[in-house]
Amino acid sequence: MGGHASGRYRTRNRGSIEQALRLDMASLRRMGFVRPGASVSGSQHWTRRGEPAGSISLKVDLSSLDDAHAVLTYTANGTPTVQRVQLAVTPCRFGGHRFYWLCPVSGRRCTVLAYAVGRFASRQAQRLTYATQSADALDRLRLARDKAEARAFGRNGHSRPRGGNRERLLERWIELDAAWEGLVAATITRRWGHLLDYRL
Numbered sequence: 001m002g003g004h005a006s007g008r009y010r011t012r013n014r015g016s017i018e019q020a021l022r023l024d025m026a027s028l029r030r031m032g033f034v035r036p037g038a039s040v041s042g043s044q045h046w047t048r049r050g051e052p053a054g055s056i057s058l059k060v061d062l063s064s065l066d067d068a069h070a071v072l073t074y075t076a077n078g079t080p081t082v083q084r085v086q087l088a089v090t091p092c093r094f095g096g097h098r099f100y101w102l103c104p105v106s107g108r109r110c111t112v113l114a115y116a117v118g119r120f121a122s123r124q125a126q127r128l129t130y131a132t133q134s135a136d137a138l139d140r141l142r143l144a145r146d147k148a149e150a151r152a153f154g155r156n157g158h159s160r161p162r163g164g165n166r167e168r169l170l171e172r173w174i175e176l177d178a179a180w181e182g183l184v185a186a187t188i189t190r191r192w193g194h195l196l197d198y199r200l
Contacts, residue, residue: 022114024184025100026181036062038062038063043058044056054115058070077118081119085102087102098174103122106124138184141179148172148173149173
């Protein structure tokens, strides 16, 4: 380290997401970066086969959930770069919130940002593929999650649900989203591992 996600991205891929430097929202949450009402700064360091592969300084600012965002500071191709990325905030049924990146390229929600061509963005916007044996399982789970989300929020031709049906659909979407997020994190960690340091 140093367009919209559509059919137009079916041109040459830039590699696999497993090979890219990534910012995983689930990992950041586990390490204490994601704290509603607070602004947490720190750094992430990547390694590959025990050797340094890159690093980044970041600040996740959740002091106002109406303007949840992160500021990424890194060097891209020898040039100091500062990238601001907005976060999407979704309330959970039983309290609390879930947080997602808003891809700087497509504007779509995602749980992982990957580095390519001098920026961080979603896997789809970066034209990165899955290279692991879990790719089929990940794709199936992602499609099921996206379908559940569309039904729960009345998108993509689905009518907006009401009452108990809406609660059931929201619960199903949350369940699938957590399962997909966990599988992505487990697959990446198993293949590459990561090292994350932070400071308040």
